[in-house]
Amino acid sequence: MHPFEVMAEPIRRRIVEILAVGEHPSSIIVDVIRFEFSVTSAAVSHHLRVLRGKLPDGFTRATHRRRDALRDGA
Template sequence: MRRRILELLAGGELSSGEVSEVVRREFGITQPAVSQHLKVLREHGFASVRAVGTRRMYAVDPAPLREVDEWIGRFRRFWTPHLDALATEIARGKKERRGETT
């Protein structure tokens, strides 16, 4: 669920109400539960919040995500060749369906 909230915020700044509406609809949880998830994301640095009148506007804080990306980067060598091979096979299949030869 928190990943979904980050996906929503990656599209741009949203109010807590906007986030709650989508997450409640998709996961069937209450607005206070969504608020708790937003709080956890904020407290752990993945989201930032600013007040606009009585509204709270949330946005992704990219710094911790960059750290995660750097950490995962150490492991990319394990799956990148497999994904490259898959892309080659998909392209080959598309050519065969069109009747092209290599």
């Protein structure tokens, strides 16, 4: 899946927006996404798995980010 296809999904974009402000435990991300999109925890977990497998190396895990990679445009 191409990175643009990954980011075309609104839930995945929102997860990245949440991570852009700092690291968060996956439980917080799940709670926010469940509330905002009215989806199940399993659906959020699916999107987190997709992001973990498809985001650039700047993301070590979908629930943690590296500031230098985002700043450098990775």
